[in-house]
Amino acid sequence: MVGEYNNCNDATTITRVYKPDVVLMDIDMPGESGINGVRYVKEARPQTSVIMYTVFEDDEKLFQCLCSGANGYLLKQTPPQKLFDGIQEVIAGGSPMSPVIARKVLNSFQHGKSNKYFLSSREIEVLQLLIKGYSAKMIAADLNISFDTARSHLKNIYQKLHVNSGKEAIGKALGEHIV
Amino acid sequence: MVGEYNNCNDATTITRVYKPDVVLMDIDMPGESGINGVRYVKEARPQTSVIMYTVFEDDEKLFQCLCSGANGYLLKQTPPQKLFDGIQEVIAGGSPMSPVIARKVLNSFQHGKSNKYFLSSREIEVLQLLIKGYSAKMIAADLNISFDTARSHLKNIYQKLHVNSGKEAIGKALGEHIV
DNA sequence: TTATTACTCACTCAAATGAGGGATTGACAC
DNA sequence: GTGTCAATCCCTCATTTGAGTGAGTAATAA
Structure with a gap:
């Protein structure tokens, strides 16, 4: 002592x-x-x-x-x-x-996947690609949907997450362990 | 049993x-x-x-x-x-x-702050604001520097992190616990 | 049946972004 | 005293993005 x-x-x-x-x-x-x-x-x-x-x-x-x-x-x-x-x-x-x-x-390890913002499964797919740094064009190519559809999903995701940009969405998704 | x-x-x-x-x-x-x-x-x-x-x-x-x-x-x-x-x-x-x-x-709680990409302290400040979802304009206002300087910092950060966009930078920074 | 919802696609427009170029200052090291 | 580097600032250009608005289809719920 x-x-x-x-x-x-x-x-x-x-x-x-x-x-x-x-x-x-x-x-x-x-x-x-x-x-x-x-x-x-x-x-x-x-x-x-x-x-x-x-x-x-x-x-x-x-x-x-x-x-x-x-x-x-x-x-x-x-x-x-x-x-x-x-x-x-x-x-x-x-x-x-x-x-x-x-x-x-x-x-604290098990807080994963809350989805408290009620994203649809398609929206979660899009969000995951967004987090990987994909642009709208790349997301469209990856999911075999049109450019505008990808952007449409993104807009809906931003609304549900209460954010105004892809950057904010990524920050929120990773910070709150949504995906 | x-x-x-x-x-x-x-x-x-x-x-x-x-x-x-x-x-x-x-x-x-x-x-x-x-x-x-x-x-x-x-x-x-x-x-x-x-x-x-x-x-x-x-x-x-x-x-x-x-x-x-x-x-x-x-x-x-x-x-x-x-x-x-x-x-x-x-x-x-x-x-x-x-x-x-x-x-x-x-x-596992203590893995924080590696900075293996050798960001300067100013760049870390900028990166932290970027993660908060700030645009270049907002970062400039927050740090009392010009819009172009903020963009200049961002470009340097992207180079050091080997990424091509703010979204990728955020993903990498949060994923690898850089900040 | 009617509503709702998810998913799809299209168009416009102003603003933001990434990439390229270049420039100055001050601090610190060799 | 020369060189390096972080930090600051400026300009241009093509591309991307966010926001607004609208619309068709298929599946599901009320």
Whole structure:
């Protein structure tokens, strides 16, 4: 145990000086958020494992932490023995997660194909080609339909997605995992 | 224990008939792959929890399983007690994962920002606006530069990304996690 | 039967785009 | 002090695109 702090403002230098094997990081702290804290620690010393240890099971915060490089995510309700297990596990190269968190993480892989904009199957075909970078002309050739029909489909897709251009449609489709 | 099968060809009907709480699913089986097996079970009865139980720790297979809806992923080297724990955990709404798997899953969140195409910081700014669906004119306004400069940046970006249109650039940028 | 919907095709027009050319400035490296 | 490069700006041209409007057919639902 090399230290204990009530904020992570000096996380970079502390990490450089003490070279900890494991850091337990809270999210809600005075000053800098623990989400940035993860980043500081990881940038200062990538080998250091960071376990988020917090009350939050908020989706947005969770994914920000994971994207920032956290190696584990335990809720504060975790019994002490499980916390020790988690620390051992992260040293051994694992990624301890509270059950609820693990479920959220896996769920994030399964968000695919919502189609909440009610695109027809033909429209989905067209959208997929559009995402591949095809022009209206190429889409028409690929689907053996006329140029104007392809454009017609595109216009309908834009309407359903509430966008005004192919670029926006691609951004929305990829961003919201529509296809 | 309602059944045990050496393939998952009839997974749909079996699931409908026996309504299992939990399914342990292997990947490598005669006939249909367990990756499709997950899908069959989940489509037949979404409430049924599926734990992958296999020797594979292959990245590609892992992510296919997760995307297909698996609720857990335990390696066959898992000690029996941990396997029982995992079954309890999945029933309680958790997602049991072997440490190696958990680590791979978390790593998949951290693949961001490669910039293997050596975009300048200004070009990244422009690309981010492009992805938001901005036109050249809007990008120019947003960055307080002239219309032609914005177009100039866009052309350079397209060259670096080896694409010929904004749509392709967006697809590539989002697909390869460049930004 | 009537409506609705998906899919198909056509035409027009103004605006945006991609591709080509060239030019200046300032910073930084060798 | 020469060279490189990012960033800025300008011009032209053919093509593509988005938006508007209309219309025919086939399948499905009310």
